[in-house]
Amino acid sequence: MNKSVVILYKYLIHTFQAERKSWHDAYEHITKAVCTIREKLLEEDSKKINDPSLYGESLAFESWEMFLDKMFDNRPNGVSGIGQSIFSDEMRKNARHNHELINILTNLIKDPSKNNHEQFANIWNQVFSKNNPVQTNRATATCTLDVSSTVDVGRFNEVFSWFVDNKYVEPYTGGDDWYSRNIYLVKELRAKIDTAELREGELPDVPVDNYWINIFIWLAYENIANPFSLSKQVIKYGAPGTGKTYNAKKICQIQYSFWKKTYGLESEVEFDEVFNVVQFHPTYSYEDFIEGLRPILKESKSQLTLVNGIFKQLCKEAGKWEADLYNIDPNREFSKWTVEQVKQSRLEKDKEYWKYVLTLDGETKVKDILPPYFIVIDEINRAELSAVFGELMYSLEYRGASNAIKTQYAALNDASTAVLTVNGIGKFFVSHNVYIIGTMNTIDRSVDSFDFALRRRFKWEEVHPDMDLLKLHLDEYNKVWSPIVKSVTALNDKLEQEPLLGKDYRLGHAYFWNLGYNKDLKENDLRKRLWEDKIGPLLEEYLRGSGNNGLINSFKTAFGLK
Template structure:
């Protein structure tokens, strides 16, 4: 129990305190007031964030009547997220469903629904609402129109020159993508997963045609409504049914069936993948592509055409294995993908890259020797393992002038690798300090 002379503060709460509160809620079921905007998601269940934090604060402080000195919303959510919990925004759901825990909030959101643009234009479909004058136009600074870069040729020889993969490894990744149409690149941070994903797409296209590549990054707040379809606010603040990135991308690909299109999903496992994908879990399969396997989307109005994934759409995802806060992918999703594992490459490709930029040979040898030894130490640590090794991409942007190389290497080790080691061995600061000393010795 905390010292009664020192007031207990929310900053002293740990992840274990929150887990203790969640276990108590599950075991004893104390009634919690429903949330209206946010949910704390843990093991597939949803809880109101501030009441959970309030209970954890009372248990940790040993004061059953203590009041949490934090407001709901961002102050509460930020603290929970710092403790590696996921906080998501509530979204409209079907009434009387198992998740219908906040009827009042859902009814309020339904009042905001104005239908799709086509429905709003039809006579007799709009509800009677008092007339409101259109808001005055706001002044904005002129913005330069975005223009996609012109495509340039991309060849296998160019890929071999910049990828740290052997010809056999590259060919195997390409074969997996063609066979399954869905490829997942996994490995420790800094192993060039996103870099490789984009190059695989370029190789298949034969050019850097960005019009046929779409990149999205998943995160804890990313939802089915963002990715597939759902109700989202427009520029006037009213909610309308909008197609998400996936539907728009598949529509574009279906209009150009003779050429491949690539959807790149960065940090795939940082989002709630099963919830984000929805029907895509079925339609991703290589033998479930095309109009014959189309399905009706749950938000789609009656009479709208069903949705399908065109045969010319390929999906490449990346997955970081070192983040302990991320849940593993379920087996239903895993069998839709072929997997390629990437490893840190502190060998001849990195040596050749650095030598080509004038980095002294002695410094290159120091870098490779020390990072190889560090990764062996990390791989042998029972609390870490190979998934936490340091990748080579930290060193793939050599200095512009050879005389800057020693300072370049020292700053990367000190400012980027060092803090990572402090986090890895948070409970063993002496071990982290010893490893940093070995890395920086003589630099």
């Protein structure tokens, strides 16, 4: 058994269990409801999914129309959301009476096989003249737990490849379609995630069932496979209040914890040593970030001394393993070093930071077992980035000790400040285990500080207001307040459509997360308080000096207030 899969499952479910419990319950509810419909269809083979006798107040769904709406809802239906796919009123009307679609949907519910899944995707394309794989995949996922709840093909392929490439599941030789890969991955994970294994270790027991295992696949995509899959430097951008910085910190914590449980049990490296957060501002400089001269008091005299900035010092700590190996053999690629080769080398093995590495399996690649180091740069676009980053522009693209460069103050570097010392010359490089996450609000016009050369060195991830997550949160916190989500959604739609503002001015879910009001407050009273305390003043600030303050009333109406 690959213990790391169990460790990852245990950590992710432990971390997100409370947050995702509502999803688990909704997922279980709709799949069991569809199972009830399946049983009725199998009892009387002549019935179709639109047969009124399948429905009623005491049954899983009240009507065929309700079943159709729930199955293809434009909001999460318990299995997943649908991204940009839209099930319009016209499509819904057409689906209710299209006999061929009804026949094939009936077959899919009775037998969610690959053949029926593909037939349903084909008939969807024929009936609606559009290809909506997220919708058709979600329909199949509602009918069977043997495929996961990750219904977006691109995202599923990304996490599937991650599981396979990292050998967390056995090598795959099947078809490259979404259905076949799903069947394989779900089956493999069920076999590997053993309940006895889950009760071992430091973390508390976590629940395990087919719903949680399928949700685990999404959590692995969202928190492990996706964040750094395309680049080790990422920019999270979007409207204010969407939790960009919070999510960045959480991703770092999860990545570190996964390393610690998998490889670093014998290492003394703690999270605080590998994680740094800094907020950029207009006066932030190269000297603050990379290196600069600072007055240091020595023997009662002030003396200018070279001091590492926060990022260079992080690189020095993160790169010490790679620097050691480079000095042993500069011609050997870092990625090819194994633990056994390190043991056989002339490395000074009494160095404390190497001790845990030398306890691991000899065939393991060193690059895979080093602790990850993180820097989160909040409001990254508020500084003059080209000036702050300096030589980092090169080092971000060409990582590793073999690409080490001299910095502006190279002549002043010594062993205490240099990331790498070669023939007495201090150099700088960014090691392969360094991760950079920048966050920025696109409402801030200083976004222009990103020039094209810098933009292409980062992976860009837009973070949207997550009203589905907010609803799940309010359902748990105070269900009476849940309808406020529709008001916020309507207001955001209005803000997005307003030419003067646009989508960057939408309200993020974090604005409504920690509501300190008395829980006895009624829904409409909450709406009024939110407008007076949070929303109204914020929108007035947005419109200040625009001459369009009259828009406030239209926004207020959209929010559900007169």
